[in-house]
Amino acid sequence: MAEKKPGPVKSPIIDAKARESRAAPSGEAPRAAEPAQPDTPAPAASESPATAKPDSATAGPRAATAKKPEPGPSARPAPAAGAPSDTAPASTKTAPLPLAPLAVAAGAGALVGLALAYGLASFGLWPDGGRDADAALAALDARTGRIETALGVQDGVVAEAAGRIDAVEAALTARITELADAAPGTEGLAAQADLDALGEETAALAARIEAVAAGASGEEADLIAQMAQRLETLAARLDALEPQVEDALPALAEARSRIDDLDARIVDQPALDTVSAERDRMAQLPGALDRLARAIAAGAPFAVPLAELETLSPGLAVDDEARAIAAMGVATPAALLSGFREAIPVLLAARPQDPDANWAKSLLDQAGAALALRPTEGDSPQARVGQIEAALEAGDLVAAEQGLAQLPAPMRAAASGFAEALSRTLAAERLLAAARQTGAEAAQ
Structure with missing residues (x-):
């Protein structure tokens, strides 16, 4: 800042060269460059001439183009309207406080407090809520x-x-x-x-x-009162149960009477082990009958199933002939049919001859016997043979036996083996039917 010297004031020379305007911030319109104002002394109304100071901020950039003024009081341009004045008295400005001493003091205080707390805790003077x-x-x-x-x-x-x-x-x-x-x-x-x-x-x-x-004490008295209350509650419950017990006494007496009656009836019945054995026997009887039927149908010996059936069904009558048949087995219906068909030529050949037949009829009969021709209608020996075969095919062994009995004696003699096999099979079938009947009667 230039010293104030007495003398006339010379107007400063102003560089009128226009400066380039800086780019306006976004959202604001650029302002036109304001013309430079002459540096006329215009002190603020709030400051006295004795305390007025030049604007160092505006004097700096202008010092490059302005000539050094003559000795005299310096002048500066008037500040813009609304701009803060930097010519306030120096006494109104507050100096900033130093932070380093404050931080040192705070740290020292914290250390001292921590040491005091540790000392109190070591000597047992620190309050302990957990111990209490x-x-x-x-x-x-x-x-x-x-x-x-x-x-x-x-x-x-x-x-x-x-x-x-x-x-x-x-x-x-x-x-x-x-x-x-x-x-x-x-x-x-x-x-x-x-x-x-x-x-x-x-x-x-x-x-x-x-x-x-x-x-x-008060707590003991409360406990005694609670015990007395519980005793009163139990007494009340017993009083409430007594009518129920009295009401249940007749039903209990009736139940006891029924139990006594059942005991008497059980004494009158057979022993329980006998009843249990009878129940087991009846449960095993269907299985034994089924095993006997399968053995007869397969043509296998059935002595073992027959003995088991005799044990389970004491009322079954089995003669010696049936036992012999069971030891050997019987022919199946299919085996009987096959054996009869093999014996048909022999049966037809053994039929009696008609003494009154001419030579042509005799020749035809011999040819039919050779070819085993057997009609199924009529009552001739050939028809009887056909009927027996049809009965065997249908599984009707009784009808086959009846047809075989109607053949002439020479033919029956020729089919004696087949007749015996058929008779054995029929005997086994009758034994099975009798066993089933006995089992049904025992179950009733």
Whole structure:
């Protein structure tokens, strides 16, 4: 800043060269360059001439183009309207506080506080909530134990008092009885003495019970009250159950009567083991019948199934012929049909000849026998053979046996082997039918 010298003031030379305007920020229209104002001394209204200072911010850029003014009071342009003035008195500005000393002081204070807290904790002066809680719990446990002990003692005292009262009542009853039986002259004196003794003992017991009740704490009294309430509840429940028990007594008596009746009926019946064995036998009988039927149908020996069936069905009659057949087995219907067809030529050849037939008929009969021709209609031997074959094909063994019996004797003799096989098979079928009938009757 130029020194103030006395003398005339020379107007400064102003560089009128226009400066390039800076780019306006986005969203604002660019402003035109304002013309430079002459540097005329225009001090602010708020500052005195003696304290006015030149604007160092505006004097800097202009110092490059302005000539050095003559000695005299310096002048500067008037500040723009609304611009903050930097010519305020120096006394109104506040100097910033230093932060480093404050940080050092805060850290030192924290360290001192931490050391004090550690010292208090080391000497046991720091408050500990957990230890207090543990001590309170221990005290509560001890108090609970004392209460339980006191309750046990009180229970014993009450029981002892009840026993003594019972003894006194018994003694009093006995004494009253004795007094009633005693002479009239001594009745009043003895009764009065007994009554006085009983009154004293009763008063002592009452005082003792009251002392026990008075010595109980609040919690003990609450426990005693709860126990009394529970006893009253149990008594009420027993009172409620008594009518139900009385109502159930008739039904119980009826049930007992029915049980007695059943016991009597069981005694009258056969033994239970006999009934169980009979039930098992009837359960095994269908299986034995099925095994016998399969053995007969397969043509295999059926002695074992027959013996099992005899055990399960004692009423079945089996003769010696049936046992012999069972040991050997019988021919199946298919085997009988095949054997009969093989024997047909022999049967036809054994038929009786007609003595009155001419040579042509005899020749035809011989050819039919050779070809085993057998019609199924009529009553001729050839027709009988056809009918027997048809019955065997249908499985009707009884019809086949009847047709075989109607053949002439020479033909029956020729088919003796087939007739025996057919008879054995029919005997086995009859045995199976008899066993089934016996099983059905036993089941009923």
